Amino acid sequence: MEVCLCLCSISRSSSITKFGTSPILIALLLSLMCFTYTDAYDVLDPNGNITVKWDVKSWTPDGYVAIITIYNFQKYRHIQAPGWQLSWTWAKKEVIWSAVGSQATEQGDCSRFKGNIPHCCKRDPTIVDLFPGTPYNHQIANCCKGGVISSWIQDPEKAVSAFQLSVGQAGTSNKSVRLPKNFTLKAPGPGYTCGPATKGKPTKFLTPDGRRFTQALMTWNVTCTYSQFQAQTAPSCCVSLSSFYNDTIINCPTCTCGCQNNITHPGTCIEPDSPYLASALRISEKNDYKPLVRCTKHMCPIRVHWHVKTNYKAYWRVKITITNFIYRMNYSQWNLVVQHPNFENLTQIFSFNYAPLVPYGPINDTAMFWGIKYYNDLLMQGGPYGNVQSEILLRKDKSKFTFEKGWAFPRKVYFNGDNCVMPPPDVYPYLPNASGHSGLILLHCLATILISLILLHNL
Known part of the structure; x- marks a missing residue:
């Protein structure tokens, strides 16, 4: 962000000198350009993306059978429930005769077909994953996870999803088949931008007996990248701070993610002791993912609290608490990414998994935390059990360590890949003598x- 602002200042000055343009207008335009760029580019995971691989495995009388595989190469951003949706536009008049491990959300107009009716006739189909427990004869490898895909660091084996399509009216050779266009990935909401499909090196597949490789007849690749700016207009999480050496608790700024406005927009939030809470939770299954946020001053679905707990001679200790303020929504496979200059000396984590992120080469100042399977990997919905917490122990680096000027607090915090709003540094809990x-x-x-x-x- 600092580099971007510096570039904006330089550009603004040169523009004013050369063209005599209004300084206010130039500054506004350049600041907007810089904001969009820095938000779309993930400095912590610069090469992270979701790649869709389309492998034509065999020809049929009027088309082909393809395996479509979704690889999540993002280090810490995953796809949570209700799962991914993948759509595209056919280049010709293709139809989907059948799908295995997935289904189209709409069949479309198939009235021109008699007898054998295709699974989907839409020119721009949308495909979703099937749920666990799907009958075995409707499954293929890596399908049927409800559209949930893990991040690459948390579980690389579950960072893949796949399905099979039998495509008709598509051509029956490498020369007659056309690549689909306008790929769109929703996971589960907006935020991903997909590039065009490009021909790639044919994928090799290992036969079931493990003794022979076969090769795809054709392979196409589509790369999708994420932008938080495109995904949402308001933040989704905030950070609060406290310490053992100061009684002040620095709460999330008021209206961080929105403001309470039940007068003009009823249902914006609900109080925990409201008599309507029980009835609001008894809703139809299809609306399970519609937010129902607990009323707070910050109005954020997620709050991360960082508490500097103890000071030892050679170590210091921090307690991290993540609180879910959304009723009727659990966060599965959640993760937390934190930047702090002392993470190179992180010694022990008591109840989270941990992996270092090293986006800047040898500098190890970024840590990724996530839950322990079957223990705290599910962040429960808002209520008395809607939180997870852990403590971390860090060794003091004599050349860097200090409690002064808010040094003990994180520089950046991300929950599920979204940048959380930090309190302004001038209000951090400082040492009493500071x-x-x-x-x-x-x-x-x-x-x-x-x-x-x-x-x-x-x-």
């Missing part, structure tokens, strides 16, 4: 200025 020391410096400066003015006056 404010006094600053006050003395201020008084000294004022006294110096006053004396200088008196001397000048006497001259």
